[in-house]
Structure formats: C-alpha cells, structure tokens
Amino acid sequence: MVLPVVSITLLVGGCSRAETAEEFRGAPQEIRSPTGTDGINHPDVRDRDYVVLVSFDGFRHDYLDRFETPSFDQLADSGVIADALIPVFPTLTFPTHYSIATGMYPAHHGIVGNRFYDPLRDDDFDYRDSGDAQDGSWWGAEPIWLTAERQGMVAAAFFWPGTEAPIGGLQPSWWRAFDGSVANRDRVDQVVEWLRLPADQRPHLITVYFSTVDRAGHRFGPLASELGDSIRTADGLLGRLTSAIDELPYGDRVNLVVLSDHGMAATDSERQVIVGEVADLSGVRSVFLGPALSLHLRGDRSRAIEIRDTFNQEVDADNARAYLRSEAPPHLHVEDNARFGDVILLPAEGGRVAFRRDASPPAGMHGWDPRLPSMHGIFLARGPAIKPGQRIPAFEGIHIYPLLTDMLDLTPNQGIDGDPSVLESLVRDR
Numbered sequence: 001m002v003l004p005v006v007s008i009t010l011l012v013g014g015c016s017r018a019e020t021a022e023e024f025r026g027a028p029q030e031i032r033s034p035t036g037t038d039g040i041n042h043p044d045v046r047d048r049d050y051v052v053l054v055s056f057d058g059f060r061h062d063y064l065d066r067f068e069t070p071s072f073d074q075l076a077d078s079g080v081i082a083d084a085l086i087p088v089f090p091t092l093t094f095p096t097h098y099s100i101a102t103g104m105y106p107a108h109h110g111i112v113g114n115r116f117y118d119p120l121r122d123d124d125f126d127y128r129d130s131g132d133a134q135d136g137s138w139w140g141a142e143p144i145w146l147t148a149e150r151q152g153m154v155a156a157a158f159f160w161p162g163t164e165a166p167i168g169g170l171q172p173s174w175w176r177a178f179d180g181s182v183a184n185r186d187r188v189d190q191v192v193e194w195l196r197l198p199a200d201q202r203p204h205l206i207t208v209y210f211s212t213v214d215r216a217g218h219r220f221g222p223l224a225s226e227l228g229d230s231i232r233t234a235d236g237l238l239g240r241l242t243s244a245i246d247e248l249p250y251g252d253r254v255n256l257v258v259l260s261d262h263g264m265a266a267t268d269s270e271r272q273v274i275v276g277e278v279a280d281l282s283g284v285r286s287v288f289l290g291p292a293l294s295l296h297l298r299g300d301r302s303r304a305i306e307i308r309d310t311f312n313q314e315v316d317a318d319n320a321r322a323y324l325r326s327e328a329p330p331h332l333h334v335e336d337n338a339r340f341g342d343v344i345l346l347p348a349e350g351g352r353v354a355f356r357r358d359a360s361p362p363a364g365m366h367g368w369d370p371r372l373p374s375m376h377g378i379f380l381a382r383g384p385a386i387k388p389g390q391r392i393p394a395f396e397g398i399h400i401y402p403l404l405t406d407m408l409d410l411t412p413n414q415g416i417d418g419d420p421s422v423l424e425s426l427v428r429d430r
Helices: 019-025 070-078 092-100 144-150 184-195 213-220 225-247 301-314 397-407
Strands: 052-054 080-082 115-118 123-126 155-156 205-210 254-259 273-275 285-289 294-295 320-324 343-347 352-354 379-382 390-391
Touching: 052 397, 070 225, 070 254, 070 379, 080 285, 092 144, 092 254, 115 285, 115 294, 123 155, 144 205, 144 397, 155 184, 184 205, 184 225, 213 225, 225 254, 225 320, 254 397, 294 301, 294 352, 301 343, 343 352, 352 390
Parallel strands: 052 205, 052 254, 080 390, 155 205, 273 352
Antiparallel strands: 080 379, 115 123, 254 379, 285 294, 294 343, 320 343
C-alpha cells in the first residue's frame, strides 16, 4: 500500500503556501529562507535536479562481492562506486548518519553516540527516547535538509537521524517519526509519491532509511549465509526504487545516492573485558559507545589517570586500551567534546568492554575503530550530476555533505570538516 502524502507531517512556518510563494516572487537573487520553504520551492530552484539519499544501515562494503546484488551492480555500472565508505567514530547509527548529513565529526555536531551523557547539561541522550530524538537542542551543526530548506528548496525525509528534531527551529517540510514497523516497500512508494508531486511542491532532496541488513547482521553475524535474505531484500528495494524513478517523465533529472552508515564485525565472547574486575568505577558515570565504554569523572583528572593506568596494566593490549579523551588516537576525533567522557575504554575488533559477562552476545556488532575494514560501508551514486563509469578509493563519510550541496547547487554550511575537493571529480561540469 502506498502511504498517502498527507500521512507525513508537513511543518508550516507560520504563513500560508500562497503567502510564501508571494514572498518568493520578490526574493533577491541570493535565495534565503531562514524559516524554511513552507513546502513550496522557490521559483529559482524548481529547475534544479533532485537527489534521493538512501541508507541501508549496516551494509558492509564486501557484501556486494559475497552476494548476488543485480540492482546494486546496475547502479555501479551506470554511475560511480567507492571501494568503501569510512565511517566516523563511534561507528554507530546516529553519529554516523548525522556526520553524513552535516559533513562534521561527532565532536563538532554533538551526537557522539546512540546514547551519551552531557556533563554541561547534566542530562542523558537516548536514541530510543522520542523526546530526545525530537529535541533540537541536542543536535548541532546544519544538516543537508536545513541547508536546502534555508535556500528555498523543499526537503523530505522518510526516516534519518535528526530529521525528527527542529534544529535551529527548522525541519524538512515533510518528515516521518521513526517507526520500524513501517513496511520497506511503503517507504519506497512514499519516496516515489513525493517525486510525483507538482513541481512547486516536489522535494529536491529526499532521504530514506532501511534497517533490514543491520538487523540481520546483528542476529546472524557478517559472515553467515543467512545474511543473504536481507541482502536480497535490500537489492529488491533498490530495484523497485530505481525502476520507479526511471518511469518518471523527469527521471533523468533524479540523482540517486546509496550508502550505508557503517559495516559489521563478528563478536568474540572470549574477548569480553569485565570492567568491574579491572578497575574501581564507584562514583563514575559510564555510558556504552557500542562495544566501547565512556567514563565521566566530573573533571577529576587524577582519578581518570588512575583508571586509565590500572586498566592498561590489567588488560591485554590486544583486547582493549584505555585513553584519556585528550590523548585518544587523533583519527577518532573525540578530543573536542566532553560528551565523549574523560576516559574511553576502546576494545579491539570483536571484543567488548562490559559490566557483566554475556554468554551469548549478538553474533555481529559495530562501534569499533572506523579504520577497520569490517566497519566500512558502501557508497554508490548515479544521475545527471554524476560522471558515470567511475570506481573511486575509500573515503570518509564527512565528505558527502559538500558533494550533496554541489549536486543540488546549494551553498554549503561554513566550517564543516568535509572537504569539497575529495569528491568534486564525481560531478559533471554544469
């Protein structure tokens, strides 16, 4: 069943569509819509191309080689494919998706985990709490849908971390609160319905999210043959979407960007580190960063050093290491934000730092060092803005935001971590 467009929340910015359109007709050449579009594209953007941004959560880069994926293969043949997409740390769903959307590392946009503690607010963020997910004060930076809306371009989201929250008071014109029970086919069909709207209302940027591969990876592990069912499902969804786009009379104006937020690794129950058996954490606030652990000590540096040293003396370096936030490996980019805690206990691939021994951990997990190949995801793209027939080296997900602004002819937010030059060769000269 196709979800009707009216079932998605339309945010109204305090004026009618007719009033907004009237304001647009008198707008200056440099488009600025600080309160959003109110669901109406500025006349100057209506002839621009479209971008559909698709995330298959947990789709490890080498799944494309291990399983039959005709729809993904066709996309690669008609556009561009990367060897891999390198996520940010921690390699978890919320921080990775929001880094893709903003072009910034978690320390700079503030979503440093699926769950985390903010010592300045003295409050906890939990991605499963809709109140937190929809509280814009947690979310920093400027995601791509805000860049679009602030420059006169309608954006829509069928799930994506951050799209439920009014960030700076603004959201996509069309958005949907996350509900994992919504059928995947209905998500595809809603994207197509949005693309069929009249040109003045048609979103130029659409995000859509699928979790089927991630769920299977956790359940079966990344090396299991049972994972094949979820890969076939993902491939079918991609095929359904691309076929529908190709049937549109303006389908040749739609760019398709397909990616995953992170990969997946097999867990090793023999490599669990039970932190209570190693160090005294009394009075310490602990927050899981996936298989890692973040410790908050209210700025007690001497205690932080004591815990770090005790942990590193007692635990085999091949299993886990403890770092003060200020001395963590630079590629983790954690030093600038106290939400990461004072001490980070970082396990090696497959291991976990936990409070109690789990005899049956999930078969697959993510959250480890983003340099590990098992944590790497996928990136493919095709469309009128993309030069076809390219295979490019692995790159970091923070570079996708400036690519999207280039494809949509938008001015990127200033001060991002992403580098526009990394992917500029993908885009056709216009």
